[in-house]
Amino acid sequence: MTSVTIQVEQLLRTPRPRTGETATAAGGVCDPKLADGPWALDAVPGAPLPMPEYGPGSSNADVAPASTPVQQQIPAEYRRTPVPELEARIRAARATLGDRLVILGHYYQRDEVVQFADFVGDSFQLAQQSTTRTDAEFVVFCGVHFMAETADLLASPGQSVILPNLAAGCSMADMADIDSVSACWDQLTALYGTEPDEQGRVPVIPVTYMNSSAALKAFCGDRGGIVCTSSNAAAVLEWAFQRGQRVLFFPDQHLGRNTAKAMGVGLDEMPLWDPRKPLGGNDSQALTDARVVLWRGWCSVHQRFTPEQIAGARAANPDVRVIVHPECPVEVVDAADEAGSTQYIKRAVETAPPGTAFAIGTEINMVRRLAEQHPEHTITCLDPVICPCSTMYRIHPAYLAWVLESLVRGEVVNQVRVPADVADSARTALQRMLAVRP
Numbered sequence: 001m002t003s004v005t006i007q008v009e010q011l012l013r014t015p016r017p018r019t020g021e022t023a024t025a026a027g028g029v030c031d032p033k034l035a036d037g038p039w040a041l042d043a044v045p046g047a048p049l050p051m052p053e054y055g056p057g058s059s060n061a062d063v064a065p066a067s068t069p070v071q072q073q074i075p076a077e078y079r080r081t082p083v084p085e086l087e088a089r090i091r092a093a094r095a096t097l098g099d100r101l102v103i104l105g106h107y108y109q110r111d112e113v114v115q116f117a118d119f120v121g122d123s124f125q126l127a128q129q130s131t132t133r134t135d136a137e138f139v140v141f142c143g144v145h146f147m148a149e150t151a152d153l154l155a156s157p158g159q160s161v162i163l164p165n166l167a168a169g170c171s172m173a174d175m176a177d178i179d180s181v182s183a184c185w186d187q188l189t190a191l192y193g194t195e196p197d198e199q200g201r202v203p204v205i206p207v208t209y210m211n212s213s214a215a216l217k218a219f220c221g222d223r224g225g226i227v228c229t230s231s232n233a234a235a236v237l238e239w240a241f242q243r244g245q246r247v248l249f250f251p252d253q254h255l256g257r258n259t260a261k262a263m264g265v266g267l268d269e270m271p272l273w274d275p276r277k278p279l280g281g282n283d284s285q286a287l288t289d290a291r292v293v294l295w296r297g298w299c300s301v302h303q304r305f306t307p308e309q310i311a312g313a314r315a316a317n318p319d320v321r322v323i324v325h326p327e328c329p330v331e332v333v334d335a336a337d338e339a340g341s342t343q344y345i346k347r348a349v350e351t352a353p354p355g356t357a358f359a360i361g362t363e364i365n366m367v368r369r370l371a372e373q374h375p376e377h378t379i380t381c382l383d384p385v386i387c388p389c390s391t392m393y394r395i396h397p398a399y400l401a402w403v404l405e406s407l408v409r410g411e412v413v414n415q416v417r418v419p420a421d422v423a424d425s426a427r428t429a430l431q432r433m434l435a436v437r438p
């Protein structure tokens, strides 16, 4: 086990340190509350609703909108049961449900949950995997809210998609909501007009990252736009540039900037749209000259990585191979050896010659798992501070046990359903993406 592995194991499997104590990890942890159960953040029946917050971890300082879903407190017996006992109950419920159930686990989930997943992958791989199990009545998605929505959009009739903790959202996805994106669109179309140019390209095409609500996917579906993932963002932007003079890219500025820059778009052709300001804080000329208008959103997990961390990793080992996720800031991607999606990072590790040293810039649970699965390499996280995704953290074995035992009793809890009035348009945007070939 790497030192990172040991630190996270200690952090997530031991009780919270007493007041005044801190975890003993080499770089520390970003919040000692990570050792608490996430139910401390849930709504208590009869009590005033808690202030919306993402909880401990990387998004802790992000502003959670009032619309952030709330999880009602699960029965006390689940909260009090030790993890090994919960694991035994999950196994038993899973055996009882058999083929009626499929469990999906995102790479960024904790091991205590991922061990039960029938499929482990990134958000889109998982949504696609769920379509291969049309026999399963219940799709339990151990990821975050937008992923469960996507699985519901692609689900077969009669399938129920369940998110074990409804408060497992995504702070990046929450940074673009349908009202502020619609307001942006109105301002841009007022500025650009709606007439195509001589090549038939419309003034602007909306592109949303998979990490967005179904309402925003539907927004794109209705306006000739499309969805992208971190694996296919370049091919999708190419598709959009064939049809539009410009792209409005949301919610992650970094994925949009890094991808377009690699395609030759200048940084001065990518103004940032701040939804709190008129014209997004830009003058109309900058927007007219834009190739990509970037929404002011970010992932707090990936925004923690810095060029200084890369310099430190290289000082420690000049041969280290630095790979970062394209949700990292552009100066981090520029300083790294490679940038790619979670799937890209996984493949790079799997195909490297034994003895390779990696410094990886992505979520700690994934880096830790790669280090465990590949003892032939030396794998460390670029960030010395242990700081997992706050919203993935909200899924704990207690919630998984609760949803599965409810299903055994015939009760479907925490079902995520995309409203019918947005589902068709959202599917249109997803289908356009599926038709794009890199």
Ligand code: SF4
Pocket (backbone or CB within 6 Å): 059, 108, 144, 169, 170, 171, 172, 173, 211, 299, 300, 301, 302, 363, 389, 390, 391, 392
């Ligand atoms: S890692 Fe970032 S983008 Fe992914 S769910 Fe967490 S906050 Fe959202």
